[in-house]
Amino acid sequence: MVTTDEKGPLTAKKKSVIIRSCDGDEFLVSESAAVLSTSLKKILEEKEDRLIHLSDIDNKTLAMVIAYLSTHADDGLSDDLKRSFDQEFVSGKEFDVLKYLVLATDTLQVTCLCYTVAKKMADIMKNKLVEWVRREFDIQNDYTPEAEAEIRRLDAWAWDDRQLEDD
Amino acid sequence: MMQCTRSSSIRSSAAIIGSNDDLLTEFLIFFPAKSLIRFQLVSKQWHSVISSPSFRHLHSLHHCRRRAKSQPSFLLRGAVSRFFICHPTVKRLVPFSFGFKKVNILRSCHGLLLLECRKTNFGYKDYYIFNPTTMKFRNLWLRKAFIGLCLVFDPSRSPHYRVLCLVPCENSSSRLLVYDSETHTWKDSVESYTRRQKFCGGIYWNDDVYFYKSRHIYVYGNIRLLGMIRGDREEDSILLFHVTGKIMIYRFVAEVFEVLVDFRSEGYFREGLLQFEFKNAHQFIESLAPV
Numbered sequence: 001m002v003t004t005d006e007k008g009p010l011t012a013k014k015k016s017v018i019i020r021s022c023d024g025d026e027f028l029v030s031e032s033a034a035v036l037s038t039s040l041k042k043i044l045e046e047k048e049d050r051l052i053h054l055s056d057i058d059n060k061t062l063a064m065v066i067a068y069l070s071t072h073a074d075d076g077l078s079d080d081l082k083r084s085f086d087q088e089f090v091s092g093k094e095f096d097v098l099k100y101l102v103l104a105t106d107t108l109q110v111t112c113l114c115y116t117v118a119k120k121m122a123d124i125m126k127n128k129l130v131e132w133v134r135r136e137f138d139i140q141n142d143y144t145p146e147a148e149a150e151i152r153r154l155d156a157w158a159w160d161d162r163q164l165e166d167d
Numbered sequence: 168m169m170q171c172t173r174s175s176s177i178r179s180s181a182a183i184i185g186s187n188d189d190l191l192t193e194f195l196i197f198f199p200a201k202s203l204i205r206f207q208l209v210s211k212q213w214h215s216v217i218s219s220p221s222f223r224h225l226h227s228l229h230h231c232r233r234r235a236k237s238q239p240s241f242l243l244r245g246a247v248s249r250f251f252i253c254h255p256t257v258k259r260l261v262p263f264s265f266g267f268k269k270v271n272i273l274r275s276c277h278g279l280l281l282l283e284c285r286k287t288n289f290g291y292k293d294y295y296i297f298n299p300t301t302m303k304f305r306n307l308w309l310r311k312a313f314i315g316l317c318l319v320f321d322p323s324r325s326p327h328y329r330v331l332c333l334v335p336c337e338n339s340s341s342r343l344l345v346y347d348s349e350t351h352t353w354k355d356s357v358e359s360y361t362r363r364q365k366f367c368g369g370i371y372w373n374d375d376v377y378f379y380k381s382r383h384i385y386v387y388g389n390i391r392l393l394g395m396i397r398g399d400r401e402e403d404s405i406l407l408f409h410v411t412g413k414i415m416i417y418r419f420v421a422e423v424f425e426v427l428v429d430f431r432s433e434g435y436f437r438e439g440l441l442q443f444e445f446k447n448a449h450q451f452i453e454s455l456a457p458v
């Protein structure tokens with residue numbers, strides 16, 4: 001019993017980290033999963049602290065990223081299963097959720113997930129109107145109407161498309 | 168404790184993606200060329216990322232590695248220099264204009280075309296590298312008589328293209344001139360060739376350039392061969408044929424003919440005529456590759 005007591009917390013301390021989201025919730029993550037994020041890996045190498053506070057990632061997004069990391073750290077799963085998990089992971093997610101995810105994966109430097117999410121976003125966006133993109137990304141149109149008309153004229157063929165979507 | 172409400176950070180998250188050059192580059196790389204041409208209009212910053220040569224090289228490289236599975240599109244030449252793009256998925260022919268008067272496509276290579284253009288029937292021939300996606304072109308200023316001309320462009324090996332030109336010398340030999348898009352200049356290569364003969368064209372294949380000579384008339388009764396399109400893998404190669412009112416495709420692997428486009432109900436259809444010129448089908452690849 002004594003050994004278990006001693007060993008239990010010791011193993012947990014060695015193998016796990018606690019990650020705190022910006023809303024204050026804490027997640028217990030295995031170290032093997034955490035190090036799949038290049039940023040977390042660097043933090044863990046630099047300091048002893050097992051508590052990492054992420055000030056710009058919210059609960060919901062962090063939970064999703066951790067689910068991804070844990071799945072990919074699981075040696076028991078085949079590459080095929082991991083690939084289908086990736087497909088499932090992004091399918092049906094709202095565009096807003098994907099925006100949070102791509103930003104979180106960029107901050108945490110989880111390259112593979114960042115790619116998967118960015119690709120999914122591109123898939124949703126590729127047939128959208130320019131106005132839709134500006135709205136979604138909160139971008140001000142900084143062209144004059146003349147400059148905008150000139151650009152449209154130069155690449156007229158790309159605009160000759162009746163399938164563009166605005167929703 | 169840090170505060171973080173979803174509604175305020177959703178605006179900032181969007182703004183960060185939309186305004187951080189590095190993240191924007193990583194993100195935009197996944198879009199097809201056509202979407203990016205339109206998205207240049209989102210803002211001046213998007214325009215500057217999308218139109219930068221470094222991004223265009225990256226984009227060409229990314230997409231040339233992933234293109235293998237998709238079905239190729241073609242550029243076909245009809246009578247009086249009228250061109251059409253044929254997308255196998257939409258099964259229609261879409262008119263296409265180069266903006267030059269007399270155009271002949273000599274070669275198509277990973278999204279770039281080598282064009283021979285004249286202002287009049289007997290005028291000077293100008294040679295251009297043309298990107299039909301971005302509509303950007305560059306005059307090669309080739310005014311020498313040559314016996315062979317070939318475009319070499321493979322984004323997976325180099326972001327720059329080369330044009331090889333075989334010109335005749337006095338002592339009945341020939342020498343090779345090379346145009347390199349890194350410097351945009353013609354250079355004499357040291358190699359010289361003893362045999363001197365006129366070639367119809369050149370093909371770049373597995374690191375070698377083959378200049379070929381034969382010129383057969385590919386017309387058999389009312390079937391006309393429009394061209395052979397070489398796939399990335401040998402078994403992906405196809406032949407395009409033309410019969411009245413239809414463009415047919417022959418796949419080597421399946422050994423079957425299929426109707427690619429049936430244009431008998433279109434305005435430009437002429438009963439009983441072969442309307443597309445033989446050996447004038449070239450692969451059309453949407454690409455942002457700089458010229």
